[in-house]
Amino acid sequence: MPTHRISPTSLRHRLNLAGRRLCVVVAGATAAASVVTAPLVHAVPAHAAAFTYGQDVSGYEADHDWSASSAEFGIVKATEGLSFLDPAFARHWQELDKKGIVRGAYHYGHPGNDPIAEADYFLSVVNQQPAKPGDLLVLDLETTDGESVADVNTWAKRWLEYVKAKTGVTPMFYSGWDFADTYGHGLGGYPLWVAYYGRAKGDVTPPADWKTWTIHQYTDTPIDQNVSSLSPQQLRALGRR
Template sequence: MDPISDKLFKVIEAELPYREEAGGYTKYGDWYGENIAQSGGYDSAAWCDMFLAWAASKAGVWKYTGQFAYTPSHANWFRQQGAWSTKPEPGAFVFYNFSGARIHHVGIVEKVANGKIYTIEANTEGVHLKRKVRDTNSSIVGYGLPRKVKVDGVTFEEAQARAKAAGPPFPAPSPTSEAETMPIALSRTEQPPPAGGEGALVVTGALAVTLVAAAVQPLRKRLRTQAAQGRHRSRRRRWPLMAGSALAAALAVGVPAMTTAEPAMAAAAGTAKTTAAKMAAAKMAAVTTGAVTTAAAATGAPPAEAPPAKGAETPHPYGVDVSNHDQGFDWSADNLSFGIAKITEGLTFTDGTFARNWSELKKNGLVRGAYHFGRPGQDPVRQADRFLAEVRKHGLEQGDLLVLDLEVTDGRSAGEVNAWAKRWLERVREATGVKPMFYSSWSFARTHGEGLGDYPLWVAHYGKDKGEVEAPEPWKEWALHQYASTDHDHNVARLSPERLRELGYQAPPIG
């Protein structure tokens, strides 16, 4: 089964066996009316397709499934995406026409066997969410295939493959040969190698790296927290202190510190028998050549002699964005530089996970942002005011990013959506004195972004490697690039964390 189906069925199976309530009410129709249609009357309407929209949203794959209440429109959407088939397969959305008039029912295929399809369908028999077994007969119009839908030119599976191939945003160095793994293994034994024997210097280097990392890590994390509180100017003075502490820890257990790299590298390389071993020994010896160099090697931090200038750009800091679909996200990961959390959508929805995300972002010293999912079918000024009011309840502080997420038209023309976006952005700018960030997919931004080029751009494009996207017109450059969406959305920044904060709120704290 494909990855989209895996995610969907985990959500769908947990809902079995749902039955609509008195008066035909369903939580799925209620959700659809509030979050998608932005109008009433859906809570007691036919809910077969609205259930799938809800499940796809909860699973985080709605861009690949579409979100509809009217089944003929949903079927046409799959056709337009080039994702329509007449052959059943697990994970396919199956569209039915029982009456001969038009498509009026939809379910999802769980398996295909012996000429039959096994499905899970909502609003079946009028009231149930349940499993069904059906013949593949003329009542079936066709199948929509989410796995074939492309977002920004790539399918969900292709996006996952790209993210996997790219690897972790900032992977730790990994051993590449037996010669490089051996010193670490030896350092764990109770008996050290003979003095002056093969591997002696290499073992010393491994111990130095371990000890320095242990000494520096707590200080490094504390600095990150202080930076979020406006005390990052002290970094230049603290790096030598951190390096000195690390060196003291190393010397306390007898690790020799060398003053130049060449003697250590030459001696270590001379004891190795193979080219790979010589390279490994040279690497390990190099990290013992002074506390500052060792600290940098162990933590990825800049050496004291050349700390980054305040506001200097760094190569693609990594961050994520989350919503109520990512409950309990761990913001303490070392590779994170920023995080952006959903707080509001339209005029009625407020994300219940925002309070925790907002406080955890601050606690971990990360650049933080709040985003509003825009609904062009409703008043932009009221939405902007509501967004700001909710953020202020949780505390709006210097450097906090304010973001408009615009991905839907609500049936409006490109010109109407563009005018709506301008008014929302202007309203937030008038109220805060800062230009809010604009988020959208590359193609949507190009179509609906006329006149918005002065606002910082956060662009989603899964068809490009991280940080390799070009900004769509009218923007000259991008600030953030969302390059993948797997278990959560992955992003990189063009700017350093300090520069990102300069795009955020700059007035005295509120709340």
């Protein structure tokens, strides 16, 4: 997912793609842009027809019509860093509730900040909205802020562990394939949402230590589109109790 910041920096990133998801266009190519528990992560179905279709949006798609969408799950941006609140979060959250599909909220992380402070900020915003069983929580990590591989990896672990301890939910980890493969070692216990463009739906192998993927984001045209190897019921089992 793009950084989706409504700010000059974000717009610059959006224009030059530096802030967009890291995603591999063809096998072995360089990333095109910036991107459960174990028993609940299932193997990829043999046929695309078995996949669950979903979409993700942020303030860039503030007026997205969820009622007309064929998505069976929707994941929306809530926060970024230590202070950015996506202006469309509340609307998207409420519209997804009306539609009745699986929904999730994501936080765009910045490893240059304290991970606990960022996690607390994310939870403070999400907890202001009515919750329901099955709501997913997601860390979107696509930038290093100049930190080392080891430091970014440690940052991600601390954020994910903290959110799990505070909520009882095992958060999902989102990133582009290359970024996840470089910075995601040791995170295989967290459900993987991986961006890998230019490939057929579900035609992706898991990076780093993951044994399988949970969601594959296969394109951002005309909107971010995804498939999950899990059914809606299985996705809900990854969320709030």
